[in-house]
Amino acid sequence: MTDPFLQAAIDEAIKGRDEGGIPIGSVLVIDDQIVGRGHNRRIQSGSPVLHAEMDALENAGRLTAADYAKSTLYSTLSPCDMCSGAALLYRIPKIVVGENVTFQGPESYVLGRGIDLQILADQTCIELMRAFIAEHPELWNEDIGV
């Protein structure tokens, strides 16, 4: 059975896909409660900064360092440099990643900075990305700066 928080991130990814967007979702969890949900907004809002993780952090709103210290960030995809940097800035201690097969962020750096990074190989997450990349390679490249 899929972890319910990863499932919530997948639900966000599917919501993004159904809006015509890049199918990546994320949730921020504190004390077993989802405090922010988000999905990639490049297409929908013309945003280069609202990757899924950033959107989840933005929707969680202003939090204290004590809040972040108890938090876990879930993402359907391995966080890129920007999203990894956001987790480092706010000292989020744990990140759970749906998959890193279709894209891999700076995982060793993130681990080296002390974040507990758990990588799954969730088939739904992989399939969502594979389908999108096959259909819209140019949009995907734009999203990862290639």
Added chain:
Amino acid sequence: MTDPFLQAAIDEAIKGRDEGGIPIGSVLVIDDQIVGRGHNRRIQSGSPVLHAEMDALENAGRLTAADYAKSTLYSTLSPCDMCSGAALLYRIPKIVVGENVTFQGPESYVLGRGIDLQILADQTCIELMRAFIAEHPELWNEDIGV
């Protein structure tokens, strides 16, 4: 004389301060033209992700890798983990920083990843931050995850 693009970033920082916000400003420059301006929006928009550099990138809108490859990011303050990560994601080749006296981001990492990082010691940038930090230490700490 202050570099005109750094001056534009300082103007953004002052605009932020005059709105009651954290006085950090940024501009993104391509081919000697400012394509995005921004300032920290934590207070004004309740945003944990719109640091000045992120706001400038957001206001520049969706760009191609070829655009970013010609760009320089100016910031009044040494970019934090998140903003440095955004520059790394989009392979922005050069960052000009007003000062790194009141805060220092992951500069060696950014240099090691190949970004040309130029650090100035602009007195206006330093004074803007010193005055804000003295008045609102708790807001500043929140902004840097402390």
